[in-house]
Amino acid sequence: MQRWLILFITLMVFWVQPAWATNTQLTWVDAPPHAAQFRKALKPQDWHFPQDFGPHPQYQTEWWYYTGNLETEAGRPFGYQLTFFRQALTPTPATTDSQWRSHQIYSAHFTVSDIQDRHFYPYERFSRGNLALAGALAGASGTPYQVWLQDWSATAVAAGQVRLQAKAENVALDLVVQQTLPPVLQGDRGLSQKGMEPGNASYYYSLVQQPTTGTIVLNGKSYVVKGLTWKDHEYSTSALTPGTIGWDWFSMQFDNGSALMLYLLRREDGTLASTSAGTFMAPDGSTQPLGFQDWTVTTLDTWKSPRSQAVYPAQWQIEIPKLDLSLQGKSLLANQELNTATATYWEGAVAFHGNMAHQPLQGKGYVELTGYATRLDNLLSERTPKG
Secondary structure, eight states, X not given: OOOTTHHHHHHHHTTSOOTTOTTTOOOGGGOOXXXXXXXXXXXXXXXXXXXXXXXXXXXXEEEEEEEEEEEOTTOOEEEEEXXXXXXXXXXXXXXXXXTTOOSEEEEXXXXXXXXXXXXXXXXXXXXETTOOXXXXXXXXXXXXXXXXXXXXXXXXXXXTEEEEEEEOSSEEEEEEEEOOXXXXXXXXXXXXXXXXXXXXXXXXXXXXXXXXXXXXXXXXXXXXXXXXXXXXXXXXXXXXXXXXXXXXXXXXXXXXXXXXXEEEEEETTSOBOTTOEEEEEOTTSOEEEEETTSOEEEEXXXXXXXXXXXXXXXXXXXXXGGGTEEEEEEESSSOOEEEOSSOEXXXXXXXXXXXXXXXXXXXXXEEEEOSSSSOHHHHHHHHSOOO
16 A cells, blocks of 8 residues: 555455345456566656546556545544555456456455444445446546446546545535645665565555545535545565565554654564655655665554454554654554455554654554554465366
């Protein structure tokens, strides 16, 4: 996201029919064909922006991921997430007499964390792409940049500016994000390896430390907010390595202008997969890659969900000796668990503090925790149509 394999949460959506998603008419017949029909991320590529801000339909799965930590002038804090997923049923449009069988399916997650009032607002939606049906429109484009699902959208409104809009029953979001360019290419020049198998990788970039202003509306009351947004964009045709039960993904934006991303792919024996990785982004824009042996992340406290009974890490000690960096992180709101149509996971606003090179450091960010409520490799096995 990145928080990499959120693709599996998305992927499973298209192999089940939620009772309330009657517009989409998704059935097992729509299950994607063998992934060999799609391109795979095999080697570093040449990037072309702004075109690569848009969709890459040659790859099976793609997502555009925005999270941010915002506050009012009086200091009232909020967190938000707005993520769009694209899942291809075929690498090119299928020939069919029915417009109902579009080859692209979109879903989206939208959340707001009201830290002061201790309330979490999670929502999700689904739609086929390219359907000229009221209430079921979804799609993406690169020039001009736009990703949308009904009235949830990320849209370029001026040079270097993207407007985020989403609204649901009790909450609405309307923000302008100032893009910080050039994008940070994660992994090997944007090739982010997720498993040892050939092609088990994604193309992945981030935009960090993006100044953000706008409004959040909760239960009819509007709040003017400002803060920072993190964007990830990732696309791939890949699979979850057997025995990898989930992942912990960290994004951190610090008050000195630096940022840090870590993803920990957790195996069933408690160890980390060797493809776990990260990137430190200095205030001057330079980057330093991190391998899984470069850090330790220790859980200091946990939270048990009363709904799923899953036990999630809630406080962490992070040590990265090669950066002379020592941090503690703590969730700003315990219950930021999403119970989606296909998987249950935790993703929410987190605060960090510590020191780097003996200088104090603090900031905020987002953490995603998957595989604690349901093993994702088991979920994949149970939902994948058999030949």
